[in-house]
Amino acid sequence: MKIPRQKMREQDPSERIHNFSEVALGFTEEMAKIEVERCLQCGDPKCVNGCPVNIDIPNFIRLIKEDNLLEAIRSIKDYNILPAICGRVCPQEVQCEKACILSKRWEPVAIGALERYVADWERKNQLKECPDCEAPNNIKVAVIGSGPAGLTCAADLARYGFDVTIFEAFHKGGGVLVYGIPEFRLPKEIVEDEIETLKMLGIKVEYNKIIGKTLMIEDLKEMGFKALFISVGAGLPLMRKIPGMNLNGVLTANEFLTRTNLMKAYKFPEYDTPIKIGKVITIIGGGNTALDSARVALRLGAEKVIIVYRRTESEMPARKEEYHHAVEEGIEFQFLTNPVRFLGDNSGNVEKIEVLKMKLGELDASGRPRPNPIENSEYLINCDTVIIAIGTNANPILTKSIPKLKLTKWGYIDADEEGKTNIEDVFAGGDIVTGSATVISAMGAGRQAAKAMNAFLRSKFL
Ligand code: FAD
Ligand code: SF4
Numbered sequence: 001m002k003i004p005r006q007k008m009r010e011q012d013p014s015e016r017i018h019n020f021s022e023v024a025l026g027f028t029e030e031m032a033k034i035e036v037e038r039c040l041q042c043g044d045p046k047c048v049n050g051c052p053v054n055i056d057i058p059n060f061i062r063l064i065k066e067d068n069l070l071e072a073i074r075s076i077k078d079y080n081i082l083p084a085i086c087g088r089v090c091p092q093e094v095q096c097e098k099a100c101i102l103s104k105r106w107e108p109v110a111i112g113a114l115e116r117y118v119a120d121w122e123r124k125n126q127l128k129e130c131p132d133c134e135a136p137n138n139i140k141v142a143v144i145g146s147g148p149a150g151l152t153c154a155a156d157l158a159r160y161g162f163d164v165t166i167f168e169a170f171h172k173g174g175g176v177l178v179y180g181i182p183e184f185r186l187p188k189e190i191v192e193d194e195i196e197t198l199k200m201l202g203i204k205v206e207y208n209k210i211i212g213k214t215l216m217i218e219d220l221k222e223m224g225f226k227a228l229f230i231s232v233g234a235g236l237p238l239m240r241k242i243p244g245m246n247l248n249g250v251l252t253a254n255e256f257l258t259r260t261n262l263m264k265a266y267k268f269p270e271y272d273t274p275i276k277i278g279k280v281i282t283i284i285g286g287g288n289t290a291l292d293s294a295r296v297a298l299r300l301g302a303e304k305v306i307i308v309y310r311r312t313e314s315e316m317p318a319r320k321e322e323y324h325h326a327v328e329e330g331i332e333f334q335f336l337t338n339p340v341r342f343l344g345d346n347s348g349n350v351e352k353i354e355v356l357k358m359k360l361g362e363l364d365a366s367g368r369p370r371p372n373p374i375e376n377s378e379y380l381i382n383c384d385t386v387i388i389a390i391g392t393n394a395n396p397i398l399t400k401s402i403p404k405l406k407l408t409k410w411g412y413i414d415a416d417e418e419g420k421t422n423i424e425d426v427f428a429g430g431d432i433v434t435g436s437a438t439v440i441s442a443m444g445a446g447r448q449a450a451k452a453m454n455a456f457l458r459s460k461f462l
Contacts, residue, residue, distance in 0.1 A: 003038050005107040006031040013328040017298050020183045020266050023325055024088070027110075027117045036065040039109045042101055047111060050099030052444040055079040057096060057111055064114060073122045076115060077131060081155045082148065082194045082443065084123060085177060087116025088186050090440050091319045123193055130200040134161035139461055141453065142167060142225040144211045144398065147175020148439045149231035149430025151198060152446030153419075153453075157229075158201035160454045165225070167209040172262060175233055177439070179262040180254075180289065182296050185322070188261075212401035217426075226461060227425045227453050230413060231446065234431035236393040240284070244342025249278070249350040253285070253293045253389035260296050278384020279303040282353055284339055285389035286316040291323065293387045294331045305331050306381060310338040310358050310371040336360070338371065340378060342386060353381045392436050402426070410435070419449025427453055 009025040010016075016023050027035065039061045047057045055076055063072035076083045092098075092112035100108035122128060139162050143154045146168040154164045172178050174191040195205075209215055211232075220228060237252035239245060256275075264271035281297040283290045286309035294305045307326075309316060312335045316323060327333070336358045343352040357377035360369035394411040406414040406422040412433055419427040429445030431437055 001106060003034060005038065005110055006035045006113070008110075008113055010325075013325075013330070016184065017329050020299055022187055023184050024321075026120055027113050032064060032114060032117045035110050035114060036061050038102065039065075040101065046099040046101055047096040047109070050096040051079075052095065052438075052440045053079045053447060055096075055115070060118065061109070061111075061114060064118060069118055069121050070127065072118045073127075074129075076118060080115075080440075080443065081131075081152055081197060082439075083115050084119035084190050085148070085186065085194055086440055086443075087112050087114075087119055088190075089177075089181060089319075091438060093320050095440070123190070128193075128197055128200070131155070131159055131197070133159045133201065136163065136202075137161040137462060138163055139457055140165070140223070140225045141227050141229070141457070142220050143229045143231065145169075145175060145231040145233060145430070145432075146173035146195075146205065147231055147233050147430060147442060148177065149233075149432075149442035149446040149449075150175070150229065151195065152443040153229045153231065153427075153429065153450045154203050154446075155198055155201060156447055156450030157453060158198070158203050160450065162454075162457065163202075165204045165206060167206050167211050167215070167220075169208070169210040169232075170262065171207050173205055173207070176235075179258045180292070182257070182261055182292050183266070184295070184299070185292065210397060212398035217402055227427065227457055229419065229446070229449055229453065230398065230421075230426065230428040230432060231430040231442070232395055232398050232432050234392045234394050234412070234436045236395045237388065238391040238393055240339065240388060240390065242339060242341050244344060244350065247342050247344040247350040248348050249384060250342055250386045250388065253283075253289045253387050254392070256293055256387050257289070257296065260300070266296070266300060275300065277302055280306070280383045281385045281387065282306045282308055282381055282383040283387045283389055284308050285391070286311065286318060287389065287391070288318045288322060290387075290389035291318045291326050291331075293389050295322075295326055295329060297385070297387070298329060298331065306383070307331060307333050308337045308339060308353070308355060308381070309333065309335055311360065311368065312336060315368045334381075336371065338373065339386075343380075350384070350386055351382065353383060353386060354378055355381060392431075394432055394435075399432075415449075417448060418452035419445060420452055425456070 060072045060075045097108040141162045143150045143166045237254045263273040265273040265275040281302045357374045358371040361372045364370040413428040415428040419429040427449045429449045430442035
């Protein structure tokens with residue numbers, strides 16, 4: 001109990017706001033060795049239940065302690081095919097680390113940092129191995145969308161022996177991991193490296209294929225695919241119906257982050273993707289997307305970045321670590337504030353936002369206190385660009401092309417915990433079922449569905 005939790009090394013805020021290199025620098029070997037000493041190796045480890053894919057956490061920590069990093073990474077990969085990603089972006093503070101027994105009186109074991117440490121060790125030493133697989137059964141299965149749900153489902157299906165093809169709308173795989181989460185939180189080299197593991201499993205990836213447009217579900221069936229897993233995410237940005245939304249300079253976070261991350265606007269002119277944001281940028285929202293947009297804007301050269309959020313710091317859905325990083329970097333937060341309208345100049349460019357102060361009231365359906373407007377509290381914020389990051393909805397392109405597929409009233413696919421839909425050979429999981437959630441919950445859904453698809457396909461075709 002005397003050993004303090006090891007603190008991850010980080011780039012200094014004054015330096016990192018000028019570059020897109022990774023902010024968190026990981027544990028050194030010495031730090032990892034100290035941190036593993038803090039684990040009590042509980043007989044009934046609560047951390048395992050706190051992890052959505054139930055990694056055997058005490059086991060991999062014990063293996064690090066015994067200097068057996070190869071077995072440690074094997075142990076993690078039995079449950080999680082993307083550990084270098086999860087070690088970086090999982091909200092551990094509300095998952096495994098929240099459940100760690102130490103968190104009751106002291107600080108929890110730094111489980112995420114240790115997971116990242118082992119995965120980075122494997123990558124640096126080029127020790128990636130092809131996971132064990134059952135013998136090929138030549139049954140073709142299609143996975144639509146290459147985000148964490150699709151990648152995990154594809155990997156598990158390949159391990160069961162199926163012939164798996166992923167169809168992806170973009171020219172790169174990874175879903176939000178490549179187009180949403182910025183380089184300084186999750187280097188794309190790491191996503192590409194994790195996708196390599198999938199290639200070792202013989203999984204094929206067809207890029208630039210929008211299922212529901214370039215190819216229909218019927219085409220996939222004609223191509224011989226015996227079952228489908230739909231994991232197209234929830235990438236349709238939510239908009240506010242307030243005056244001024246059409247002004248130049250009012251963007252969705254999706255447009256802004258995709259342009260910067262996937263199209264590499266931050267490397268202009270090396271990449272031919274210019275981006276113009278001006279000096280003062282205001283972001284509307286309080287989740288990871290809002291914080292990512294704010295920190296990207298800062299790195300693109302903004303002089304001032306303001307986050308306008310209608311609740312308080314305690315209700316922000318963003319990862320706590322990212323909030324602290326944003327504060328350190330000088331992002332300004334205006335809490336309990338909501339936009340009412342955007343005002344433009346004579347050329348139609350946004351130049352001000354009118355906002356209203358809020359106060360918190362009774363709990364709403366999300367379990368958080370409802371923000372209520374305070375009358376006559378309006379004021380103006382000057383700005384050159386507004387980025388809307390208030391959430392997303394299901395993308396309807398694919399679901400509209402399958403009229404028989406049962407959807408919820410919000411347009412998400414109605415699937416059970418095993419990913420089964422109302423159509424026998426169509427399974428679904430990740431954000432397209434739950435709405436916007438987390439990387440690890442999408443991966444958990446991919447795993448569950450692969451298990452159910454394996455049972456279905458075996459009973460029908462083998
Ligand atoms: P996605 O990752 O959205 O992937 C869906 C894929 O399907 C995409 O590649 C898309 O191009 C493709 N696709 C869509 N339609 C079609 C079609 N018709 N045909 C073919 N392909 C199609 N979670 C965390 O745990 N930690 C974080 O720090 C975090 N930060 C985030 C930051 C941002 C900016 C965003 C937007 C989300 C963040 N999340 C975070 C949430 C997390 O990334 C998502 O919950 C997760 O990626 C969902 O995975 P998915 O596989 O369901 O979908
Ligand atoms: Fe170790 Fe905490 Fe898990 Fe116990 S709950 S096994 S102390 S990480």
